[in-house]
Structure formats: C-alpha cells, structure tokens
Amino acid sequence: MASNILKRATSSVLKSRVESFLIGASRRSYASVAVGTDIVSAAPDVSLQKARSWDEGVSSNFSTTSVKDIFKGAYTGVCSQQHVPSYQKNIDKFKAKGIDSVICVAVNDPYVLNAWAEKLQAKDAIEFYGDFDGNFHKSLELGKDLSVALLGPRSQRWSAYVVDGKVKSLNVEGAPSDFKVSGAEVILEQI
Amino acid sequence: MAFIRVGDTIPDGILSYADQAHQIQNVSVHSLAAGKQVILVGVPGAFTPTCGLKHVPGFIEKAEELKSKGISEIILISVNDPYVMKAWAQSYPEDKHVKFFSDSSATYIKNLGLELDVSDRGIGIRSQRFALLIDDLKVKIANVESGGQLKVSSAEDMLSAL
Numbered sequence: 001m002a003s004n005i006l007k008r009a010t011s012s013v014l015k016s017r018v019e020s021f022l023i024g025a026s027r028r029s030y031a032s033v034a035v036g037t038d039i040v041s042a043a044p045d046v047s048l049q050k051a052r053s054w055d056e057g058v059s060s061n062f063s064t065t066s067v068k069d070i071f072k073g074a075y076t077g078v079c080s081q082q083h084v085p086s087y088q089k090n091i092d093k094f095k096a097k098g099i100d101s102v103i104c105v106a107v108n109d110p111y112v113l114n115a116w117a118e119k120l121q122a123k124d125a126i127e128f129y130g131d132f133d134g135n136f137h138k139s140l141e142l143g144k145d146l147s148v149a150l151l152g153p154r155s156q157r158w159s160a161y162v163v164d165g166k167v168k169s170l171n172v173e174g175a176p177s178d179f180k181v182s183g184a185e186v187i188l189e190q191i
Numbered sequence: 192m193a194f195i196r197v198g199d200t201i202p203d204g205i206l207s208y209a210d211q212a213h214q215i216q217n218v219s220v221h222s223l224a225a226g227k228q229v230i231l232v233g234v235p236g237a238f239t240p241t242c243g244l245k246h247v248p249g250f251i252e253k254a255e256e257l258k259s260k261g262i263s264e265i266i267l268i269s270v271n272d273p274y275v276m277k278a279w280a281q282s283y284p285e286d287k288h289v290k291f292f293s294d295s296s297a298t299y300i301k302n303l304g305l306e307l308d309v310s311d312r313g314i315g316i317r318s319q320r321f322a323l324l325i326d327d328l329k330v331k332i333a334n335v336e337s338g339g340q341l342k343v344s345s346a347e348d349m350l351s352a353l
Contacts, residue, residue: 109314111237
C-alpha cells in the first residue's frame with residue numbers, strides 16, 4: 001500500500017526550528033506513531049530507497065536515504081486509482097500551503113516503485129521511496145500483513161503531515177482497502 | 192540447500208497471477224507442466240534491466256520457435272507480487288506465449304533451491320536467473336546463471352539444447 005507524507009520545513013534548511021502549534025489529532029491509538037511523534041526517533045537507523053531506474057541504482061551504488069535525511073504501496077487498485085492521484089491532483093494546493101514535499105512510501109523495491117510512478121506520471125509531483133523490507137513501517141507500527149491477499153508484509157494506508165520531523169497530523173484507514181481519511185482533501189484541511 | 196538438477200522431478204507448488212478482473216488466482220506447477228514439455232524461466236526482478244530488456248524479450252521472440260520444437264508452455268516466474276507481474280507482462284504487448292507468474296514469498300523458488308539474497312541491492316530474497324527444460328515433470332536441462340549475467344539461460348541457449 002502506498003502512503004503519503006507531507007513535509008514542511010521553514011525557509012532555511014531541513015533541520016530547522018519546530019513549529020509551535022499542533023494541528024489535527026491522531027485517529028488511531030495503537031500505532032507507535034501519533035501526533036507529536038518524532039518520526040526520526042521512532043524509526044532510528046531505518047533507511048528508505050528512492051524510486052529509481054536500475055542504472056540510477058548502479059551509479060549511486062544502490063544508495064539508501066536515511067529517514068532523518070528525508071524529513072528535516074504499487075500497481076494495486078486503491079493505491080493507483082485513488083490514493084496517489086488525489087495527491088497528484090492537489091499538488092498546487094499543497095505548495096500554496098507551504099508544503100515542501102509530498103512523499104509516498106510503499107513496501108516495494110525501488111525499481112518496481114519507479115516503474116509504477118512513471119506509469120502514473122506522478123514523479124513530478126510526488127517523491128517515491130521504497131521500504132522494501134518493511135522496516136520503516138514496522139518501526140512506526142504501521143505494518144500490515146497482507147499475506148492473505150498474497151501481498152505479504154505491507155503497510156497500512158495512511159497519511160501524515162510532518163513538520164521538521166514531528167508528526168502534526170496522522171490519518172490511518174481502518175482497512176487498507178478503504179480510502180476515507182488518508183486522501184489529499186482530508187489532510188489539506190489539517191494543515 | 193541443494194538445488195534442482197537434471198533428472199530430478201520438479202516439486203509441486205503454487206504460483207499466482209492477477210486475472211482480467213484484477214483478482215488473484217492460484218495455479219499448481221504440476222497442473223501446468225504434467226504430461227508436457229515446458230520451459231520454466233526464473234528472473235530476479237520485474238522492471239530490472241537484464242530481466243526486462245534481454246532475458247524476457249528473448250523468450251517472447253523465440254516463443255514460436257520453441258513451440259515448434261514441442262514446448263507447450265513457457266512459464267516465467269519472479270519473486271514479485273501478482274499485480275506487479277501483471278503490470279510487467281502488460282509492458283510486453285507483443286507477448287503471445289510467455290506466461291508471467293508470481294512467487295510472492297519465494298516459497299516455490301526456495302523449494303527449487305534457487306533463491307538469491309539481493310538485500311544489499313534493496314530488493315530482498317529473489318530468484319536466481321535460470322531456465323529449466325522440464326519433460327513431464329522431469330528436469331532435462333538445468334541452466335542456472337552464476338552471477339547477474341545472461342550466458343546460459345537465454346532462449347537461444349534453450350533452443351540450441353533442444
């Protein structure tokens with residue numbers, strides 16, 4: 001499943017001052033991430049892989065991006081038809097509200113993710129990162145075993161508004177096939 | 192674990208695919224291969240270059256020739272989920288005979304002893320690159336690549352061995 005994270009930093013570089021106001025509320029009490037969580041401390045030593053072509057992988061030496069450098073789900077129905085497109089369509093509204101990046105993280109390898117992002121023509125609007133071993137999501141307790149659907153370990157469907165590494169709002173669907181709270185329209189109201 | 196060799200009977204196992212209605216279907220390997228000559232091709236990753244630009248297209252191109260030599264099925268498997276395999280298959284509109292199957296959790300590949308740990312490249316446990324000629328469930332030819340190359344397991348290699 002693909003999940004979207006919004007990142008905002010102040011006009012100076014990534015690790016700058018924390019915003020002092022709180023927006024929104026966590027709708028779930030059993031994830032280890034909630035409003036106020038520092039995403040980097042919740043997932044220490046976890047790295048993600050930026051979606052890329054194989055050649056880019058080779059030339060970057062299969063580099064990974066650690067979670068702390070990002071913050072100062074593919075080819076499946078809801079992800080492709082509703083979740084990612086809702087962020088693509090609203091990208092101008094996000095920018096207008098000061099969002100620096102919309103990041104989509106899915107439990108897929110970065111090559112599959114890259115091909116999917118290109119198919120959706122979404123790479124201009126959204127940055128895609130692969131959490132191939134699910135460790136990022138496990139650290140946040142947002143993993144979900146979808147072996148029954150033959151997808152293996154994946155993630156919940158969720159969205160989060162993150163400022164300078166701190167979660168300001170978090171929306172997690174009751175079931176990964178739902179698309180009620182994790183779309184762009186909901187989180188735009190929370191920014 | 193010892194890997195599958197010439198003379199072995201291939202184990203049964205479940206492969207899956209996403210059908211027209213985007214629903215996942217399961218199929219047993221034995222049901223695909225019993226009583227026939229088939230080629231089983233394994234690749235490390237959908238949407239990666241050697242697999243996508245050379246290995247798979249080779250089989251798509253040579254499928255008719257392989258069929259004329261008595262091959263009933265060309266079964267392609269990779270450790271990717273069925274939706275990814277379907278999307279990858281659709282990226283080859285010219286494909287008529289190669290069937291793309293998913294071994295999502297690498298269970299079948301491990302049964303063959305042909306798994307490959309590519310975690311350092313960020314893609315986890317995958318299949319080695321190989322091509323097997325199987326006649327009524329018995330392995331007649333087992334061409335397994337060592338390393339990431341394409342030297343023994345291509346369609347041409349299989350054709351010249353037939």
